[in-house]
Amino acid sequence: MTNQQSTTSGAHAAPKAGAKEWLGLGVLVLPLVIVSMDTSVLYFAVPFLSADLLPTTDQQLWIFDIYGFILAGLLVTMGSLADRIGRRKLLIIGILGFGLASVGAAYAESANQLILARALLGIGGATLMPSTRALILNIFRDEKERTAAVGIWTAGTGLGVAIGPVVSGLLLDHFWWGSVFLLNIPAMVLMLVLAPILLPESKDPNPGRFDLPSAVLSLGAILPVIYAMQTLAADKFNLGSGIALGAGILVGVLFICRQRALETPMIDTKLLLSRGFGGSAAINTTAMFAIVGFGIFSTQYLQSVLGLSALSAGLWCLIPSFAVAVAGPVAAVLSQKMHRAYVISAGFTISIFGYAFVLLTKFDSPLWVLLTGVGVANVGLMMAMVLVGDLALSTVPKAKAGSASALLETTQQFGGAAGMAVLGSVGFAVYRNGLADKLPTDLPANVAQHAREALADAVAVANQLPDGVRDTVVRIARVAFTDGMHAAAITAGGVMIFGAILSAVVLGKLPKEIEAPDDEDTDGAASIPQQNGDRSPVGHH
Numbered sequence: 001m002t003n004q005q006s007t008t009s010g011a012h013a014a015p016k017a018g019a020k021e022w023l024g025l026g027v028l029v030l031p032l033v034i035v036s037m038d039t040s041v042l043y044f045a046v047p048f049l050s051a052d053l054l055p056t057t058d059q060q061l062w063i064f065d066i067y068g069f070i071l072a073g074l075l076v077t078m079g080s081l082a083d084r085i086g087r088r089k090l091l092i093i094g095i096l097g098f099g100l101a102s103v104g105a106a107y108a109e110s111a112n113q114l115i116l117a118r119a120l121l122g123i124g125g126a127t128l129m130p131s132t133r134a135l136i137l138n139i140f141r142d143e144k145e146r147t148a149a150v151g152i153w154t155a156g157t158g159l160g161v162a163i164g165p166v167v168s169g170l171l172l173d174h175f176w177w178g179s180v181f182l183l184n185i186p187a188m189v190l191m192l193v194l195a196p197i198l199l200p201e202s203k204d205p206n207p208g209r210f211d212l213p214s215a216v217l218s219l220g221a222i223l224p225v226i227y228a229m230q231t232l233a234a235d236k237f238n239l240g241s242g243i244a245l246g247a248g249i250l251v252g253v254l255f256i257c258r259q260r261a262l263e264t265p266m267i268d269t270k271l272l273l274s275r276g277f278g279g280s281a282a283i284n285t286t287a288m289f290a291i292v293g294f295g296i297f298s299t300q301y302l303q304s305v306l307g308l309s310a311l312s313a314g315l316w317c318l319i320p321s322f323a324v325a326v327a328g329p330v331a332a333v334l335s336q337k338m339h340r341a342y343v344i345s346a347g348f349t350i351s352i353f354g355y356a357f358v359l360l361t362k363f364d365s366p367l368w369v370l371l372t373g374v375g376v377a378n379v380g381l382m383m384a385m386v387l388v389g390d391l392a393l394s395t396v397p398k399a400k401a402g403s404a405s406a407l408l409e410t411t412q413q414f415g416g417a418a419g420m421a422v423l424g425s426v427g428f429a430v431y432r433n434g435l436a437d438k439l440p441t442d443l444p445a446n447v448a449q450h451a452r453e454a455l456a457d458a459v460a461v462a463n464q465l466p467d468g469v470r471d472t473v474v475r476i477a478r479v480a481f482t483d484g485m486h487a488a489a490i491t492a493g494g495v496m497i498f499g500a501i502l503s504a505v506v507l508g509k510l511p512k513e514i515e516a517p518d519d520e521d522t523d524g525a526a527s528i529p530q531q532n533g534d535r536s537p538v539g540h541h
Contacts, residue, residue, distance in 0.1 A: 015142065017142065017145050017149075025136070025140075025152060027191055027194045027199060028136060028199070029152060029155075029156040030187055030190070030191055031094075031191065032129070032132060032153060033157075033159050033160040033163075034184050038067070038121065038181075041164045041168035041180040048172060049177040053108070053111045053114060055111035059115065060111075063111065066119045066122060067119070067122040067125070068122070069226055071122040071125045071126045071413070072223070072226050072410065073219040073226070074122070074219065075409045075410045077215040078094075078130055078131075078406060079402045080210070080215075080267065081127075082134060082402030083134075084204060086201045086203040087135050088135065088196070088200070088201045090131050091127065091128065091131040091195060094126075094127025095192055096188075096192065097124040098184065099184060099185055101121045101123075102121065103181075103182070103185065104120065106179070117181075129405070130402050130405035134402040135200075135202065136149050137393050137394075137398060137405075138200070139199070139200065147390045150390040151328025151329050151331060151386040151390075155325045158321055158324045162314075162321035162324075164314075165313065166311065167180075167183065168314075169309075170311070204402075208263065208264025209264065213258065214265070217251055217258060218266065220248070221249075222248070222410065222413075223248070224245060224247050224251070225245060225249065227248075228248065229414075229421040256269055266403065267407050268400065268404075276510055277395050279502070279506040280389070280391045280408075282411075283388050283502055283503050284384075284385060284411060284412060285415035286495060286498065286502070287381045287384050287388070287415070289416070289418055289419035289422070289423075290351065290381060290423075290496060291378060291381055291416070292419045292420055293418070293423035293424065293492065294419070294423055294488055294492050296424060297423070297488050298370060299317075301481070302316065302317070304456050305455070305481060316371065320371050323375050324378045327378075327379045327382035330383065331343055331347065331384075331387050334383075340391060343383065344383070346380075347381060348381070348384055348500035349380065350376060350379060351493075351496045352380075352500070353377075353380075354378070354379070355496065356493060357373035358370065358489040359373075359486050360373070361482060363482045384499070388503075393405060423492060424488075427481075427485060429484075429487075430483050430486075431455070431481050431484035434479065434480025434484070435452055435476060435477065438476045439473065440469060447464075458473060458474070459474055461473075462477070
């Protein structure tokens with residue numbers, strides 16, 4: 001077994017990982033793949049479960065949204081809990097809970113039962129994400145190996161998102177809708193068997209008391225803000241959404257004030273002010289803004305503009321996913337030859353070219369045009385995310401890895417929600433403007449109204465019209481949507497320029513090689529390397 005004792009001095013080489021550690025990494029990647037798949041498979045199961053459970057429109061929205069809401073709201077709490085009771089222990093509890101909730105979702109007999117099961121899945125997902133990332137930090141002590149491990153772990157997200165539609169399409173062709181949830185069970189059983197064998201336990205040796213009010217405040221801050229962002233993305237922002245946003249921000253301020261007053265806070269708010277962790281979190285959020293925000297356009301383009309089936313669209317999306325899968329290892333290799341800040345900045349620059357290539361896409365372009373643009377953009381962003389995630393956690397004490405991982409995951413959730421809200425609003429505004437004076441004037445009012453709601457609605461109502469009118473409406477809607485996608489790509493590219501500059505300026509001032517602070521040094525991550533070259537707690541090897 002490889003000795004996993006951390007080095008306390010740059011003069012001693014960090015221990016290398018052995019076969020057991022690399023097999024353990026596989027156990028840590030598997031939950032990430034499952035959680036990523038769990039979101040994408042639902043999109044294809046909805047028509048089938050809707051016919052069976054007959055959910056109302058509001059219930060259908062909650063079936064989709066409750067999982068993400070609960071997961072985002074509990075990440076900080078679960079990360080803090082992992083530091084206290086043990087990351088492996090919480091991971092095993094989460095695996096068991098996720099598996100049981102999957103069974104509940106598969107055999108739900110009503111829409112409300114399915115909503116409850118999805119909420120329980122969100123709780124399980126919130127335990128898995130910070131625990132797995134924190135365990136990687138504790139298992140892989142060598143910097144090169146840790147960077148490679150984080151790259152493989154991050155690629156698990158892309159793998160889950162990519163294969164989710166394909167697997168769900170195959171299952172739904174042969175089984176009932178609940179089968180997409182039962183897909184989780186074999187993987188969960190395997191993890192329950194292997195986790196105690198391959199994964200070491202790790203936790204904060206001096207965790208302090210778990211603060212229940214902080215857990216309540218974190219949930220009360222995150223849920224309303226995420227909800228408001230999603231209503232903005234769906235063009236349903238109203239007074240209630242505004243109140244929710246304001247309330248979430250207010251509760252967030254109360255949460256931060258309480259953390260500063262506690263002797264052992266749930267999260268160290270000084271982390272967000274540090275160059276290493278705070279800068280990395282901001283850059284990671286920027287990358288998620290583009291990946292999640294633009295993803296809603298690429299999938300709709302394939303299905304509603306090019307007319308591909310869900311399964312065909314999923315299969316074609318595997319092609320750029322293969323390129324994305326190698327981006328992490330490539331970034332890890334490059335980071336050993338140059339300062340990682342410049343590799344991260346280069347990743348953002350590559351993504352800019354990808355979004356620029358998307359502008360070549362027309363409503364009747366060949367499939368490869370969009371796939372190339374999105375593939376190039378996502379390769380660049382994955383390069384950045386792999387390195388920035390590793391960098392963020394390498395600047396915090398290992399005893400606080402769980403709460404730091406949860407904080408990083410939470411900023412990712414905000415980045416994704418903000419991307420959907422901003423890019424979705426930009427694209428929808430252009431789409432609606434493109435239909436404003438171009439639809440035939442003799443269209444029934446209800447048909448025109450539905451066409452303005454969304455591209456899928458426009459295609460659906462157009463099928464009820466005479467052939468000539470139908471073709472005209474569909475063409476106008478597809479052109480308008482493509483224009484909206486272009487506007488979203490331009491916006492995303494602009495934000496990526498900001499990300500490239502931020503990476504070089506903020507992270508470029510960090511040492512090329514970083515050694516995590518000692519567990520006793522809980523303020524190590526909050527220090528910024530000085531301009532005069534003095535060593536900070538985040539120092540050179």
